[in-house]
Amino acid sequence: MDPRDPRPANRTGGPTADDLRWLGRAHALARRGWGQVHPNPMVGCVIVRDGELVAEGWHARFGGPHAEVHALERAGEAARGATVYVTLEPCGHQGKTPPCSRALLEAGVARVVYAAADPGAGAGGAAALARAGVEVVGPAEPPERARRTDPAFFHWAEHGTPWIALKLAVSLDGAIAAAPGERTALSGPEAHAWVHDLRAGFDAVLVGAGTARTDDPLLTARGEIRPRVPPRRVVLDPSASLPPGARMLTEAEPSEVLVLAGPDAPAARLRALEAAGAEVAVVARGEGGLDLDAVTRALAERDVRSVLVEGGARVATSLLREDRAHRLHLLVAPRALGPSAVQAFTEPLDLAVRGWEGGEPPRTLGRDVLLTYERAVPSAGGGRPAAATAADATAVGQG
Known part of the structure; x- marks a missing residue:
C-alpha cells in the first residue's frame, strides 16, 4: 500500500459513536497548540481503556513531543492494550522527534483511531501500525470535519x-x-x-x-x-x-x-x-x-x-x-x-x-x-x- 494512500490501512469496521466522541475531545486538545507549533500541525490525542479515559496529550510547542508521545508519557503502563484517538495519522518518519508510530508500538496499544490522513512527510504511520498487528481505523471523519481544527496545515500541504x-x-x-x-x-x-x-x-x-x-x-x-x-x-x-x-x-x-x-x-x-x-x-x-x-x-x-x-x-x-x-x-x-x-x-x-x-x-x-x-x-x-x-x-x- 502506498503510505500516502488516504484509505484505511487495516480497518475492521467504521468508527463507532464513542470513537467520534473521543475524537471530538482530541480536537479540543489539539487547539491548545494554537500559535505555538507552526509550521507543525496542531494535534490532540486521547488514550482510552475499557471505555475510561487513561490520559490526554497534545502537541504543545514546536520541537517538543508530539501529541501521542505526550499522552503516552502520561499513561505509562496503562496504555498497553488501550485505544488511542488522535486527530492526525500518527507520523511514520524521523524528524525532530522519533516516529509516533514506533512509540505507539512500543507502548503496546491495541487500537488506533485517527481523524485525518497525513498529507505530508509524516504519512505512513497508519500502514506501519497495521503491519505490526494494531487495529487501525481511519480516516475516521469526513475531511470537512477532520480538517477544521487546523485547515491551514492541510491547505498548504496540498496547494x-x-x-x-x-x-x-x-x-x-x-x-x-x-x-x-x-x-x-x-x-x-x-x-x-x-x-x-x-x-x-x-x-x-x-x-x-x-x-x-x-x-x-x-x-x-x-x-x-x-x-x-x-x-x-x-x-x-x-x-x-x-x-x-x-x-x-x-x-x-x-x-x-x-x-x-x-x-x-x-x-x-x-x-x-x-x-x-x-x-x-x-x-x-x-x-x-x-x-x-x-x-x-x-x-x-x-x-x-x-x-x-x-x-x-x-x-x-x-x-x-x-x-x-x-x-x-x-x-x-x-x-x-x-x-x-x-x-x-x-x-x-x-x-x-x-x-x-x-x-x-x-x-x-x-x-x-x-x-x-x-x-x-x-x-x-x-x-x-x-x-x-x-x-x-x-x-x-x-x-
Whole structure:
C-alpha cells in the first residue's frame, strides 16, 4: 500500500459513536497548540481503556513531543492494550522527534483511531501500525470535519498557497464605519481580546491601504496567547500610500512589515517605506487593485501559510467574490450606523449561493456576537460538503 494512500490501512469496521466522541475531545486538545507549533500541525490525542479515559496529550510547542508521545508519557503502563484517538495519522518518519508510530508500538496499544490522513512527510504511520498487528481505523471523519481544527496545515500541504481567513467587525446594518475615512470603534473589549488571540495562530495579518491609513493599527497579537513567532504584518497598498510614520512601523514590537505595492507606485514612496523598516514588494495589478494571484504568490514565497485578513471593504469583497477566503468571522456589534455608513462589502454577496455554510455555533463575546462561516470546497478526494445551511448568511453584505 502506498503510505500516502488516504484509505484505511487495516480497518475492521467504521468508527463507532464513542470513537467520534473521543475524537471530538482530541480536537479540543489539539487547539491548545494554537500559535505555538507552526509550521507543525496542531494535534490532540486521547488514550482510552475499557471505555475510561487513561490520559490526554497534545502537541504543545514546536520541537517538543508530539501529541501521542505526550499522552503516552502520561499513561505509562496503562496504555498497553488501550485505544488511542488522535486527530492526525500518527507520523511514520524521523524528524525532530522519533516516529509516533514506533512509540505507539512500543507502548503496546491495541487500537488506533485517527481523524485525518497525513498529507505530508509524516504519512505512513497508519500502514506501519497495521503491519505490526494494531487495529487501525481511519480516516475516521469526513475531511470537512477532520480538517477544521487546523485547515491551514492541510491547505498548504496540498496547494502550497496560504489558507485565508477574513475577520470583520460589523454593525447590525452590515457596516464597518460610520462614514468614509472615519475610524469607528465597533467591538467591545471581549471581542478585542478574542481577535488578539486569533492573530496569534496566523503567519500574517493583512489589511488594505485604506484601513492602514484610517485606523493606523499595530496588527500585533497582544492577547493571552503569545505566539511563538509573531505574525508578519501585510498591507495591500497599490500606490505605496502607507505613511512611513505609521504605528506599525514606529511603535510595534519586532515583527516584519510587508508592503505589497503596484508596479506604478512612486519610487520615492517605496524608498521611504523601506527606509522606515518595511519590506516592499512590487506585484502586478488586477481589476480594482492588486492581482490576488500575485499577492498569494508573494506570500507563499515568504513561507506565509496562513493569513488573517482584517479589512477593508474592497479587500474583503475581492476575496469573497474571487473565492479566495476559506473562513469568515463576523463580529456583530449591537448597534446600527445608518444610511451613510460604509458597508462591509462593496457589492451584495449571497454567501449561501457561493458555497458557504455555518461553521461553529454563534458565540457571545461580551456585547458582540461572533458568527463563523466556512467555505465548502472540494476535498482532496473530490468530495464536497453539503450545501450551505446558514440562511442568515444570505443577508451579509446586502446592507
